Amino acid sequence: xxxxxxxxxxxxxxxxxxxxxxxxxxxxxxxxxxxxxxxxxxxxxxxxxxxxxxxxxxxxxxxxxxxxxxxxxxxxxxxxxxxxxxxxxxxxxxxxxxxxxxxxxxxxxxxxxxxxxxxxxxxxxxxxxxxxxxxxxxxxxxxxxxxxxxxxxxxxxxxxxxxxxxxxxxxxxxxxxxxxxxxxxxxxxxxxxxxxxxxxxxxxxxxxxxxxxxxxxxxxxxxxxxxxxxxxxxxxxxxxxxxxxxxxxxxxxxx
Numbered sequence: 001x002x003x004x005x006x007x008x009x010x011x012x013x014x015x016x017x018x019x020x021x022x023x024x025x026x027x028x029x030x031x032x033x034x035x036x037x038x039x040x041x042x043x044x045x046x047x048x049x050x051x052x053x054x055x056x057x058x059x060x061x062x063x064x065x066x067x068x069x070x071x072x073x074x075x076x077x078x079x080x081x082x083x084x085x086x087x088x089x090x091x092x093x094x095x096x097x098x099x100x101x102x103x104x105x106x107x108x109x110x111x112x113x114x115x116x117x118x119x120x121x122x123x124x125x126x127x128x129x130x131x132x133x134x135x136x137x138x139x140x141x142x143x144x145x146x147x148x149x150x151x152x153x154x155x156x157x158x159x160x161x162x163x164x165x166x167x168x169x170x171x172x173x174x175x176x177x178x179x180x181x182x183x184x185x186x187x188x189x190x191x192x193x194x195x196x197x198x199x200x201x202x203x204x205x206x207x208x209x210x211x212x213x214x215x216x217x218x219x220x221x222x223x224x225x226x227x228x229x230x231x232x233x234x235x236x237x238x239x240x241x242x243x244x245x246x247x248x249x250x251x252x253x254x255x
Contacts, residue, residue, distance in 0.1 A: 012163050012210070013139070017114050019205045023065060024091065024116035049185075049244070050074045050233065055097055060128040062120065063093045069157040069207070069244045070185025073097055075232045076248075082151040085175060086110045087140045087168070087184075088158025092121035092133070098154065099133045109150070110135040111143055141167040145175040153182040160187050160211045169224035179253035182226065183246065188214040190241045211242060221249050 046056045046064070050071035072094055078084065078101035086095045089110025099108045112118055112135065121135045138144040140155075141164045153172045162168050172182050189211050192198075203209035212220070221229050226249035233246040 021114045021116035024120045063091045072154040072185045076183040081105045084108045084152045085150045087155035108133045113139045143171045150175045155184040166220045173224045176251045181250045187211045188217045
């Protein structure tokens with residue numbers, strides 16, 4: 001994959017699906033020795049990206065693939081009985097943690113476009129006995145979820161991989177109930193990337209080339225209809241002009 005360049009949305013989706021599918025199957029499929037997805041060796045510890053020791057201990061074996069860049073549940077104020085939707089749920093790490101918080105009377109839906117990730121997440125759920133979690137095949141730009149049925153949308157370092165981020169946020173807005181909220185952890189840019197990095201497929205799969213400028217990312221959320229858009233936690237990430245940000249937003253209770 002070294003030297004390959006981005007040629008369009010279809011090319012991006014196919015490549016991302018292939019590389020993350022290889023990772024789900026235990027193969028060295030993403031970024032070789034540089035780490036895969038958003039996990040850089042220096043930032044791979046869960047405590048470094050906002051998870052508590054209690055949360056780390058509760059994650060089922062095989063659910064943490066080191067792909068996160070923040071804890072989307074840290075500022076989400078999850079309540080028992082709620083319905084939570086995880087965009088790009090991967091092997092299930094945040095879905096399982098959310099399931100503990102919503103309790104047996106709540107439910108969690110994970111959506112991922114990679115069949116191998118879904119297989120791994122479903123196996124993890126069965127092995128750990130999570131009856132209130134389900135994983136659905138789908139793209140986050142076209143969610144297989146009904147209108148107005150979700151209390152909370154979360155995502156962890158996935159939206160940056162989408163070539164249609166504005167559509168992702170419109171879909172998140174659609175599925176939320178009036179008064180629902182969204183909390184996403186993601187990578188954003190403080191300044192534009194050099195052309196050679198921006199067009200690199202390897203950098204795209206590594207969560208760098210697809211990242212938007214911070215102001216554009218927040219604008220996409222506002223233009224989707226969200227209110228109260230704010231960054232609740234932010235930290236430097238790696239050596240590039242990249243920031244790890246946790247963004248919270250709400251859907252009006254009257255819509």
